[in-house]
Amino acid sequence: MNAPNPDQSVRSPATGRKLGRRPGGEDTRGVVLDAARAEFAARGYEKASIRGIARAAGVDSALVHHYFGTKDQLFRAALDFPLDPRVVLEQILTGDREHVGERIARFALTLWQDPNIRDRLMATVRGAATNDQVAELLRGFMTKELISVAAERLDVPDPVLRAELVMSQLVGLAMARHVIGVQPLASTGIEELVALVGPTLQRYLTSPA
Amino acid sequence: MNAPNPDQSVRSPATGRKLGRRPGGEDTRGVVLDAARAEFAARGYEKASIRGIARAAGVDSALVHHYFGTKDQLFRAALDFPLDPRVVLEQILTGDREHVGERIARFALTLWQDPNIRDRLMATVRGAATNDQVAELLRGFMTKELISVAAERLDVPDPVLRAELVMSQLVGLAMARHVIGVQPLASTGIEELVALVGPTLQRYLTSPA
Numbered sequence: 001m002n003a004p005n006p007d008q009s010v011r012s013p014a015t016g017r018k019l020g021r022r023p024g025g026e027d028t029r030g031v032v033l034d035a036a037r038a039e040f041a042a043r044g045y046e047k048a049s050i051r052g053i054a055r056a057a058g059v060d061s062a063l064v065h066h067y068f069g070t071k072d073q074l075f076r077a078a079l080d081f082p083l084d085p086r087v088v089l090e091q092i093l094t095g096d097r098e099h100v101g102e103r104i105a106r107f108a109l110t111l112w113q114d115p116n117i118r119d120r121l122m123a124t125v126r127g128a129a130t131n132d133q134v135a136e137l138l139r140g141f142m143t144k145e146l147i148s149v150a151a152e153r154l155d156v157p158d159p160v161l162r163a164e165l166v167m168s169q170l171v172g173l174a175m176a177r178h179v180i181g182v183q184p185l186a187s188t189g190i191e192e193l194v195a196l197v198g199p200t201l202q203r204y205l206t207s208p209a
Numbered sequence: 210m211n212a213p214n215p216d217q218s219v220r221s222p223a224t225g226r227k228l229g230r231r232p233g234g235e236d237t238r239g240v241v242l243d244a245a246r247a248e249f250a251a252r253g254y255e256k257a258s259i260r261g262i263a264r265a266a267g268v269d270s271a272l273v274h275h276y277f278g279t280k281d282q283l284f285r286a287a288l289d290f291p292l293d294p295r296v297v298l299e300q301i302l303t304g305d306r307e308h309v310g311e312r313i314a315r316f317a318l319t320l321w322q323d324p325n326i327r328d329r330l331m332a333t334v335r336g337a338a339t340n341d342q343v344a345e346l347l348r349g350f351m352t353k354e355l356i357s358v359a360a361e362r363l364d365v366p367d368p369v370l371r372a373e374l375v376m377s378q379l380v381g382l383a384m385a386r387h388v389i390g391v392q393p394l395a396s397t398g399i400e401e402l403v404a405l406v407g408p409t410l411q412r413y414l415t416s417p418a
Contacts, residue, residue: 129338129388139389147391164385164394165405171389172381176373179338180348180380182356185373196374200409 032057032064036078045075045140072145079120083111085145093153101202102194108170109190112178122178125171142167154205165204169197241266241273245287254284254349281354288329292320294354302362310411311403317379318399321387331387334380351376363414374413378406 035057039048050071054061068074076084092103112118127134147167151159173193177186244266248257259280263270277283285293301312321327336343356376360368382402386395 126338129335129384135389139391142389143391158393161393161397161405164391165382167391168381168385168394169378169409170381171384172377172379173374175338175380175384176377180344180351182348182352182373182376184367184370185377188370196370196413199412200378203408204405 028057028059028063029067032059032067032074033078036068036074040075040078040137044136045071045138045144046136050074072141075141079124082117086149089146089149089153093150097206098202099198100205101200102198104166104170104201104205105194105198106190109173109193112174113190118178121174125174125179156206157208162204166201169200169204173197237266237268237272238276241268241276241283242287245277245283249284249287249346254280254346254353259283281350284350288333291326295358298355298358298362302359306415307411308407309414310409311407313375313379313410313414314403314407315399318382318402321383322399327387330383334383334388365415365417371413375410378409378413382406 032053036048036053039053039056042048043052048071050064051061053074054064057064064074068077072086073084088107092107093100095103112121124134124138128138129135147160147163150163150166154162156162173185176182241262245257245262248262248265251257252261257280259273260270262283263273266273273283277286281295282293297316301316302309304312321330333343333347337347338344356369356372359372359375363371365371385391
């Protein structure tokens, strides 16, 4: 439906809530976030648009941009994820090249220690393992916002593939520690794991073919 | 219920099928496998017992052993998984030490190419990601039948941890290629990946602390 919505009291197709073209406020934020979660889940990260989400929420695109910024920022707000991956990547990739693998391992392992973040990451991993649309969402988000951003900074052959191998080791480590829960891996200290896994990530990110 | 079952026409608590203490045959195999799946899912690999499965199926333990062998073999029969992990591990770990990482990477990547095996592995990964009992089952099976068997053969500090790190990279690679499906990783050829991932596994399995 591309036609503008003249009826101020229709229900949001995303949420079923009654809504109008209201000027803003706390409830509007909630309606937009509900619409965003529904749209991202239904269409995936690539195909979901701010315009479509605004339409589903019965508000102007400009209002969504005003509240949430870019599509990436809206997705993170919908996931309620407290970090900006571009800022984090910038911090990790800046600094001496010889220890970038260790920095990434330390950051990812520490991130999973935070119970709130672990819950959200677990929900995402579990969703991706069982729902093709969530897998599509995670794939699109990882590719656009993590892998391609990291790959731009790498000076190796096949930088996208290398960034994906890093991601594969981190996802596998999280699965083994927090989903499958094998011991002693699940209870091994972060610095011991950084010493073991850091060189793996370092080699993926910096070694020639 | 430890008492023997004198009633030849009760229903299996595992399957609801009417059963007696029959001498054998195709249907008995099916009843035992149903009972095994139910028992493994409910109690996990460690706590499930041949005796308990036999009781749930209404047959003698000796019959279960006769049909399926050990608990490990019964679990694999219940998963309908066509490989014996101990035989495979023995083959992979035998041979020159310098290329053991490559051999493991090649074996695991090739295994996932087989559509039938991929379906079963995906079902297991998906089950583990969403069901704590399946995760417990997978954890027990991996620990007893894969990790500890491999660790016995390793001459490194913390061999169990090292074997688990190998497992983590392989699980993550399978997730990235077959569940999340990031490109180009999902369509990269096996030998190219063996060259990239083999040295990771090699280091986990052979490098000093």
